Amino acid sequence: MGMDRRTFVRRTCIGSAGLLVGGLPALGGDEVVLPVAPPIDVHEAPLGKKSPLGMPGLFPGRVVEIADQRSIVGNRVSQPVVHDMLQRGLKELTGETSPQAAMAKFIEPKDVVGIKINPSGAPACCSSPELIREIISTVRSVGVPARNIVVYDRFGDEMDLGSYHALLPPGIRVVNIQDGLLDTSGYDASVYCQVSFFGEWETRSYMASVVANGLDKIINVPTLKDHSASGVTGCLKNVAYGSFNNVARSHVAPYTFTNPLIGVMCTVEPLRSKVVLNIMDGMRMVWHGGPLTQNQEFIYPSGLLLVSTDPVAMDTIELAAIDKKRLEQGAPSVWEHKASSITANGREFYEDASKNLFYRQPGHIAAAGKLGLGVSDLEQIDHRRLQIG
Amino acid sequence: MEMANKSSVPDVPAVSENDWVTLLKDNSRSGGQSAVALPSPSRALWQMRVGSSIRTAPVLREGTLYVTSTGGHLHAIQTDSGRLKWKFKAGGAIYSTPSLNGGTVLFGCDDGKVYAVNGDSGAKAWETATQGSVWTSPVVRQGVAFFGSADGHVYAVEAQTGKQRWKQEMGGRVYSTAYAAEKKIYVGCGDGHVHCLDSATGKILWSTLTGNGIDSSPALVGDTLLIGSLDFYVYALDASTGAVRWKYETGLGVSSSPAVSGEVAVIGSKDGNLYALEIASGKLRWKTRTSQVITAPAVFGDSTIYLQSGGLQALEATTGNLLWRAGLASGVQNVPVIVGRTMYLTSNEGEVYALE
Numbered sequence: 001m002g003m004d005r006r007t008f009v010r011r012t013c014i015g016s017a018g019l020l021v022g023g024l025p026a027l028g029g030d031e032v033v034l035p036v037a038p039p040i041d042v043h044e045a046p047l048g049k050k051s052p053l054g055m056p057g058l059f060p061g062r063v064v065e066i067a068d069q070r071s072i073v074g075n076r077v078s079q080p081v082v083h084d085m086l087q088r089g090l091k092e093l094t095g096e097t098s099p100q101a102a103m104a105k106f107i108e109p110k111d112v113v114g115i116k117i118n119p120s121g122a123p124a125c126c127s128s129p130e131l132i133r134e135i136i137s138t139v140r141s142v143g144v145p146a147r148n149i150v151v152y153d154r155f156g157d158e159m160d161l162g163s164y165h166a167l168l169p170p171g172i173r174v175v176n177i178q179d180g181l182l183d184t185s186g187y188d189a190s191v192y193c194q195v196s197f198f199g200e201w202e203t204r205s206y207m208a209s210v211v212a213n214g215l216d217k218i219i220n221v222p223t224l225k226d227h228s229a230s231g232v233t234g235c236l237k238n239v240a241y242g243s244f245n246n247v248a249r250s251h252v253a254p255y256t257f258t259n260p261l262i263g264v265m266c267t268v269e270p271l272r273s274k275v276v277l278n279i280m281d282g283m284r285m286v287w288h289g290g291p292l293t294q295n296q297e298f299i300y301p302s303g304l305l306l307v308s309t310d311p312v313a314m315d316t317i318e319l320a321a322i323d324k325k326r327l328e329q330g331a332p333s334v335w336e337h338k339a340s341s342i343t344a345n346g347r348e349f350y351e352d353a354s355k356n357l358f359y360r361q362p363g364h365i366a367a368a369g370k371l372g373l374g375v376s377d378l379e380q381i382d383h384r385r386l387q388i389g
Numbered sequence: 390m391e392m393a394n395k396s397s398v399p400d401v402p403a404v405s406e407n408d409w410v411t412l413l414k415d416n417s418r419s420g421g422q423s424a425v426a427l428p429s430p431s432r433a434l435w436q437m438r439v440g441s442s443i444r445t446a447p448v449l450r451e452g453t454l455y456v457t458s459t460g461g462h463l464h465a466i467q468t469d470s471g472r473l474k475w476k477f478k479a480g481g482a483i484y485s486t487p488s489l490n491g492g493t494v495l496f497g498c499d500d501g502k503v504y505a506v507n508g509d510s511g512a513k514a515w516e517t518a519t520q521g522s523v524w525t526s527p528v529v530r531q532g533v534a535f536f537g538s539a540d541g542h543v544y545a546v547e548a549q550t551g552k553q554r555w556k557q558e559m560g561g562r563v564y565s566t567a568y569a570a571e572k573k574i575y576v577g578c579g580d581g582h583v584h585c586l587d588s589a590t591g592k593i594l595w596s597t598l599t600g601n602g603i604d605s606s607p608a609l610v611g612d613t614l615l616i617g618s619l620d621f622y623v624y625a626l627d628a629s630t631g632a633v634r635w636k637y638e639t640g641l642g643v644s645s646s647p648a649v650s651g652e653v654a655v656i657g658s659k660d661g662n663l664y665a666l667e668i669a670s671g672k673l674r675w676k677t678r679t680s681q682v683i684t685a686p687a688v689f690g691d692s693t694i695y696l697q698s699g700g701l702q703a704l705e706a707t708t709g710n711l712l713w714r715a716g717l718a719s720g721v722q723n724v725p726v727i728v729g730r731t732m733y734l735t736s737n738e739g740e741v742y743a744l745e
Contacts, residue, residue: 075641076600076621123641123659123682129602156459157737160444160721161659161682163619163644166564166579166604170521170541179442179459179482294661294681 030338034359037257040195044269045212053106053217054273055266057309061375062382063317064092065282068389069303072283077130081389082305086134086279088386089307100141106276106309107217109143114215114274115151118223118238118281122162124294125284127221129167131305135219135279136172146171152210154178154242177208178245187245188212193265198252205244205261211271218274220311224282224302225290226322228349230258231334231362233291234318235278235311236373240265251358254342259361263368266311272373278314280306287325288353295350300325312374313381315365320378323362329353334360409449409726410489412526412566412606413648413686427693427703427730429713430744434731435471439464443735445486445526446685446724448494450508454726454733455494456741457483463496463506464741468733471743475511479504486526486566486722488534490548495534497523503536503544505551515551519544521562525606530569530588537563537576543584545574545591555591559584566606566646568614575614575628577603583616583624585631595631599624606646606686608654610668615654617643623656623664625671635671639664646686648694650706655694657683663696665709677709685722697723701734717742 052058066085071078090102107113115135117127136149149172153159156176165174177186187206196203211218222238229251230237240262241247250257266272282304289298302321308314323333331353332341343355369376409415441460448455453474454466459482465474481499488495492508499522505514521540528535534548539562545554561580568575573594574586579602585594600620607616613634614626619642625634640660647654653674657663661681665674680699688695693712694704697720703712719737726733734742 157442157444157721161684163564163602163604163642165522165524165539166562167602167619168562168579170539170562170579174539183441 030340032337032339032359034337035255037260038195038197040193040261040264042264042268043190043192043194045191046269050269051273053276055275055309055311056313056374057276058105059093059309061310061313061380062093062384063306063308063310063313064089064384064386065317066305066307066386066388067303070389071303071305072301075301077128077283079130079133082128082130082283083134084388085305086131086138088388089279089305090138092384092386093307093309099138103138104142107139107142107144111144111216112148112150112214113139113144114210114218115149116218116220116239116242117151117153117164118221118233118242119153119155119158119162119164120291121223121225121286121293122158124296125223125225125286125299126162127223127281128283129162129164131279131281131283132164132168132221135221136169139219147173149173150175150210150215152177154208154245175210177210184245186210191268193244193261193268195261197250197257200249202246202249205246205265207268207271208243208245211243211274215274217276220275220278222278222280223286224280224284224304224318224321225286226288226326226334227290227360228356229256229358229360230262230364231360232315232319232322234280234315236262236266236315236365236368239271239275239311243271253344254358256358256361259364260367262364263371263373266368266373267371275311276309278308278311280314280318282306285322285325287322287329288331289350293350298353310374312365312369312376316376316378316381317383319362319365326353334362407449407728408451408489409728411448411528412446412486412488413646413688413724416528416530416569427727427732429703430715430732432745434743434745437466437471437473437741439739439741441739442737443723443739443741444484444721444737445735446722447726447733447735447741448487448489449726449728449733450489450492453508454741455487455489455508456735457485457487457496458739459483461498463487463494463504465508465511466741468743471741477504477506477511477513484522484524488527488529490529490534493548495527495529495548497525497527497536501538501540503527503534503546503551505548517544517546517551517553524564526566528567528569533588535567535569535574535588537565537567539563543567543574543576543586543591545588557586557591557593561602564604568607568609570609573628575607575609577605577607577616577618579603581618581620583607583614583626583631585628597626597631597633601642604644608647608649610649610654613668615647615649615656615668617645617647617656617658619643621658623647623666625668637664637666637671637673644684648687648689650689655687655689657685657687657696657698659684663687663694663704663709675709677704677711679704679711685720685724688725688727690727695725695727695732697725697734701725
């Protein structure tokens with residue numbers, strides 16, 4: 001992958017501001033009008049041609065959802081059940097007859113494969129080590145040696161809380177990109193997004209070196225979780241805010257520019273071409289308090305696994321599922337933008353599902369669709385449901 | 390509160406009462422029996438920053454505090470002034486709590502090596518390599534250092550030279566710091582097994598399977614081995630056979646390690662509770678919710694328990710009632726060191742404090 005020359009692109013975030021308003025219900029008396037995001041400059045690695053495996057990948061618009069309530073019992077994830085769910089999901093997604101053949105559509109034996117976990121929220125809700133072990137096993141079945149598998153995230157302390165280091169098999173690498181908020185040593189200074197949202201002193205967010213230079217393919221393993229700023233945190237946010245640094249600057253309560261920053265980051269090469277598969281851990285659904293809540297009142301044992309190459313389609317389904325659950329529980333929609341719902345009190349937010357810290361921006365998913373990352377229209381998504389167990 | 394069963398306490402090089410030479414003070418994992426009940430800290434004697442995150446417990450010997458950091462340094466800090474005496478640069482990030490063998494500091498490193506550094510000068514004495522990260526703390530017993538590696542092995546090396554005595558393959562990564570008894574080594578493994586090894590040969594004497602991986606470090610009390618598992622249980626095993634005597638269920642995985650005093654062990658869970666369990670029966674004496682998550686071990690003083698979990702906290706040992714809380718020094722595997730009326734703390738943010 002050529003990295004000797006850089007391109008400088010201004011992503012105009014096609015229609016993001018319009019989507020923001022267009023996706024919302026009509027403004028009520030308490031609804032607010034949100035600020036419009038400035039354009040984002042992108043400094044990326046040029047590619048000879050984009051990989052056909054990159055987002056939205058080989059199967060745009062197709063999402064396989066596997067449900068098995070036995071996958072999580074008493075907060076414990078069942079390794080054998082997850083094994084079956086993953087095998088069924090990979091075969092259904094690809095049409096192949098074995099999980100090995102399915103994985104071989106995305107991964108070659110020579111690849112250095114990154115598995116991007118989401119430990120944020122550990123231990124109550126994070127990418128389950130049981131699922132990561134099954135993904136590693138399937139990648140290895142293709143012929144990838146253990147040393148060429150890298151399980152990674154940005155923050156080491158969150159990975160520690162998930163005990164990933166101890167729980168994953170010997171030989172694979174478990175890597176955190178930075179220690180502490182100000183550590184920039186793990187980032188590539190020549191690949192970045194630049195924008196000033198709130199007059200912050202550092203206006204660049206750099207891509208992790210391991211993503212830019214160390215990996216050939218990435219398997220993205222987000223969780224099924226609401227997010228106080230972006231509405232939900234799924235495939236797009238996990239791989240965007242988990243690959244670039246200095247992203248918290250996109251929120252200053254109660255406002256956030258996760259829309260459009262999440263989608264724009266996902267378009268930046270080589271990230272876009274390297275993410276070949278998304279496997280969402282939906283064993284638990286956090287319907288309020290994400291991404292960090294440990295409050296079990298808001299964590300539902302949904303027993304789901306979702307598999308797709310299309311991050312937009314998968315996040316669209318995630319968003320619908322979380323909003324449905326919130327409405328069932330009497331909580332306001334993640335689309336609601338009422339001033340009366342906003343609190344500056346973190347404790348209140350973590351205990352009261354009617355409160356939020358930000359005006360959420362679930363429109364980041366549709367904005368990413370407009371940027372060509374996938375299908376955001378529920379009617380156009382090939383949503384295949386498999387009920388087992 | 391009684392002292393831990395003396396018959397279970399391994400011999401260690403003679404150290405001053407004020408020294409903390411390894412995780413939880415000494416090889417008995419008592420957590421510092423002589424630690425007195427301290428009031429809430431009223432002032433900082435000194436404070437320094439090491440420039441990167443600290444995810445380990447400090448150790449102390451003869452007025453020098455040894456601290457490892459993810460920036461890859463071992464820092465030697467004068468306890469009277471907080472001044473840096475020297476720092477030693479290793480080949481990678483350090484997540485291993487250091488351990489003292491006389492005047493030599495031993496620690497593992499992300500580069501797969503275990504280093505031995507002269508505690509006075511900061512000069513490297515020796516290094517030995519494994520094929521994976523070493524996050525465990527080397528434990529020294531009778532001139533031999535025992536440690537586990539992410540390469541799936543437990544190693545025994547001569548503490549003076551680093552020369553390998555043996556290595557034994559486990560079934561998974563080893564992030565559990567071994568407990569060294571007179572003739573046996575006890576250690577947990579990422580594949581869920583608790584192993585007992587012959588300390589002379591490394592031969593596995595028994596193995597007991599729990600329901601998930603283990604990154605908790607065991608403690609031995611008499612003939613009972615205590616350890617937590619990520620299957621949510623605290624286990625008490627027969628140290629001779631590995632048979633399960635009892636197990637106690639918590640709300641989430643148990644990465645914390647037991648600290649023992651008399652007939653009680655205290656151990657934290659990722660469910661945020663600290664549990665006090667009777668060692669003989671597993672009966673719950675009390676449990677106290679201290680924070681959202683506990684992964685570090687507690688220090689078990691005469692009448693007080695100290696814990697770095699969501700900041701520094703002190704609990705009454707007999708009831709678990711909160712005595713005081715200080716909103717500083719957040720940590721994942723950080724453990725306070727208490728000497729007289731002074732408390733030394735490290736933090737995830739890379740701070741080192743001496744508090745009075």
